[in-house]
Amino acid sequence: MTFEEIKALDEQYVMHSYGRFQVAIDHGKGATVWAVDGKEYIDFSAGIGVCSLGYGDPGWVEAVSTQAAKLGHISNLFYTEPYAKVAQKLCVRTGMSNVMFGNSGAEANEAMIKLARKYSFDRYGKGRGTVITLHNSFHGRTITTLAATGQDKFHNYFFPFTEGFRYADANDLDSVEAVAGHDVCAVMMELVQGEGGVLPLDLEFVQKVAELCAKRDWLLLVDEVQSGMGRTGSLFAFQQYHIQPDVVSFAKGIAGGLPFGGIMANEKCREVFSPGTHGTTFGGNPVAAAAACHVLDRMDDAFLAQVKEKGAYLRQAIEAMELPCLGKTRGLGMMVGIDVVGEQTNSQLAAKLIESGLLILTAGPGLRLLPPLTITQEEMDKGLSIMKAALL
CATH class of the missing domain: 3.40.640.10 (Type I PLP-dependent aspartate aminotransferase-like (Major domain))
Structure with a gap:
């Protein structure tokens, strides 16, 4: 189905209790997802912190499918x-x-x-x-x-x-x-x-x-x-x-x-x-x-140590960009908040980032990052590049 076909069904048959972005996600791998039109997005949201191992993790798929069959x-x-x-x-x-x-x-x-x-x-x-x-x-x-x-x-x-x-x-x-x-x-x-x-x-x-x-x-x-x-x-x-x-x-x-x-x-x-x-x-x-x-x-000790390292890397990289619309970061591990400064709201910035290929969340008056905990260095850098290009 095309995006417009999916949206039309949703508009007709689903209660309008969510303010949706204009994207229909089709599939994902790691911390990357693809829309039904084939557009690629780096995911800094993980389904609001749900997809802890990202998308299509082989061990997770095996555990689920084996138990479902049993x-x-x-x-x-x-x-x-x-x-x-x-x-x-x-x-x-x-x-x-x-x-x-x-x-x-x-x-x-x-x-x-x-x-x-x-x-x-x-x-x-x-x-x-x-x-x-x-x-x-x-x-x-x-x-x-x-x-x-x-x-x-x-x-x-x-x-x-x-x-x-x-x-x-x-x-x-x-x-x-x-x-x-x-x-x-x-x-x-x-x-x-x-x-x-x-x-x-x-x-x-x-x-x-x-x-x-x-x-x-x-x-x-x-x-x-x-x-x-x-x-x-x-x-x-x-x-x-x-x-x-x-x-x-x-x-x-x-x-x-x-x-x-x-x-x-x-x-x-x-x-x-x-x-x-x-x-x-x-x-x-x-x-x-x-x-x-x-x-x-x-989630052994080595895995959790990497979560801390990745979170610190994201925060340092975002602050180093010195983007005019973003301020300080805060959080623990890969639960990261970013202050929004200037005239644009967090919702406006989130919409701009998603349109540019980066899935992100809002929280309070700021932005929020909850990436899959398994996100790779390449995916983090690609997401950060999208952020810089979209908000500079």
Whole structure:
């Protein structure tokens, strides 16, 4: 089909809930994709951080196809090998105790909130279910995760929102304590605020919040939907902050392109969910779990070290260009934010870059880079050349 034919079908039959760029992607290899008209694009977006191993990775394709031929799905009323194996790999690599699988980041964060409230209810009874989150955060698009999100622009249209959330300023412990009360059960935060602009939290602040949670028996909930699975140069960002959360959510890059997510809990939260208290039909799907096993096996110490090196290379190269519309960079690993300066908006710059052959994302008022973690030096340099030519 041509681009115009695909677009016409989309316009007629798909809800208009996405502001699409004028490109229809057909296939990809590595960190390069091709549109239906044959035009080549370097991908600095990875499906918003999902395609961690890029496109067409041979080991990933083999893991998915082998499992699909063996068992595509079975309910969680039965055991499966991929489910058990990926749970073991996650716990061994992180020091967490156990996991529960779902399908997306929003669903994982919903589960994390439910676990925190049930933990508190089991120990203290009713009236202690408030979760403190941070201004400028983003935790998902369900009613509850929108309520947890600390950005006013998301708090519209879908009233009434779920109650039980208060917002504190990032990197300000006094602000956290100011909104606290007897009804608090948890603090929930992204260690790198992704949609808010790729803003890493201060190390001291995160560690002080962890201490406060331990002192008051609040659960420390860490949203690693975007920052997890090698994106920041460690398997999870919390490992660089030298903390051990009570619960961690994950999704996006874990299955390399398939819908997969979940939460990991520590030992004191091991028994919070009992049979019937939470569940999801597709959570731990065998095909997605097999893909996740392969992704985790690839992310050894050498792989993660390369993620840090590639992220540093991209940031240094972008700042060295001294482009008039771009400012400083920030981030961890290959989760990179770029300040936008001048009269053009980040959306205008993103459209110009995509038209020139570079897929890129926006976040807050800036630009965001989430390339496949396997991107090659050649692909990085080609993408940087496109950026320079398009924005100079």
